[in-house]
Amino acid sequence: MSEKQQRLVYSIIEFLNQSIKDGTVKADDQEGLEVAIQCIGEAFGVDPSNEEQVQKLSVKPATLQSIFDVFIKTRDKVTPAAQASTSSAAPQSTGPSAEDKAQAEKLKQTGNALMSSKNYDAAIESYDKAVALDPTNPVYYSNRAAAYSSKGDHLSAVGDAEQAIAVDPKFVKAYHRLGHAQYSLGDFKAAASAFERGLQLDPSNASLKSGLQNARLRIPSDSEAPAAAATPADTRSAPGAGAGLDGMGGMADMLRNLGGGGGGMPDLASMMNNPQLMTMAQQMAQNGGLANLMRNPAISNMMNRVQSGDMPSMEEIMADPSLRSLAEQFGGGRS
Known part of the structure; x- marks a missing residue:
């Protein structure tokens, strides 16, 4: 069974379970559907209660x-144009006019x-x-x-x-x-x-x-996969942070793109490439510290902006006390 097939099956099971929860399926039909979900999962080797498998097969935030x-x-959007170009009524069509x-x-x-x-x-x-x-x-x-x-x-x-x-x-x-x-x-x-x-x-x-x-x-290496599966549940579900170390990765991307050093602040780009500091950051993620940081609405908003290509300025980043404290902590107080 390929991983692609299992991801599709997991998405189908997720859709069916959601249909039961939101009332799309009538109460009289829910029991039969639950049995069908169990049979589908067993046939394809997909267990929605297996957290490690969920992390591997989920396509979130997509559904x-x-x-x-x-x-x-x-x-x-595409079909009407394709039909027009192949229509027997206009076999000599040469595409859009000038x-x-x-x-x-x-x-x-x-x-x-x-x-x-x-x-x-x-x-x-x-x-x-x-x-x-x-x-x-x-x-x-x-x-x-x-x-x-x-x-x-x-x-x-x-x-x-x-x-x-x-x-x-x-x-x-x-x-x-x-x-x-x-x-x-x-x-x-x-x-x-x-x-x-x-x-x-x-x-x-x-x-x-x-x-x-x-x-x-x-892209996680094979050696990193078990650590990701062992990440505490409260870290994985942090609002605005994504899954555990995914939140750390998003924070790393944001800090890498900032460059660094201006105004006496630490060189954040070099920090995020430092293996020792990244280990500290990962430990913080596993201990729930990153989850707490990412619950900060200002930081969550900045992360969303980074993902859409709108990079906030250093002044905006450092205006937030939580992120300033994080940067100074990683920088070890160096100027």
Whole structure:
């Protein structure tokens, strides 16, 4: 049984259990469904009560329903254009007219301007119209993926990035969009794969190299897997932190991108590459200290901003007493 199959089965079981909890399934049918869930789990070797297996198979924050919704949304947007190009009523169609392409470019520029002003929903609408006029241009899908990621809808970003690649497999930027969205969803292996595919086309691309390095750092090695499974439950469930050391990894990514040293503060980038300090940080995560830190709404907000590509300034970071104390503790008081 492959891990991919088990992940799908776990997502189905999770969906069925949720349907029982939220009342989607009538009370009279719940007992029969519970028996079916047990039989499905036994047939595929999936046990939802096994915490180690849950950590390995869960696709959170995505759900089976949200993944299906993205598929339907992408198919509905692409299918009309595909049907038009293969319609027997217009066998000699050559794609969008010059006028359609020109109008689509104007809509793209409008979308780009809206992105600059962080009006992401309006930008997505402009890109929607551009795609409708010219579904053969991968840039429109790629830009819409960036807009979705900027507003935190990384699943939709994955769908658009993959569509851009389907339209033009040599469009390098789409691989970066895909890798960023997969990374933000916590699927670091898929993110690394996307960055690697992009680098095969453009080996000198600095953004793809950086993305690949960060994704590989977050992929747990075989020796780290047991430690992750033994992480205390209260640390794994910390609001805004994700699972135990995942929260530590997100904090590390944020601090790495800050550089360091300004204003007498510690060089945070060097700190997060120091094995001894990282060991201290992991111990803090296991002892529940990181969970408490990540319950701070200000820090949780900063983490969300980092994931969407909006890096807070050093002044913002150090304005929070908890994070300042953490940085000074790691820095050992050095100036």
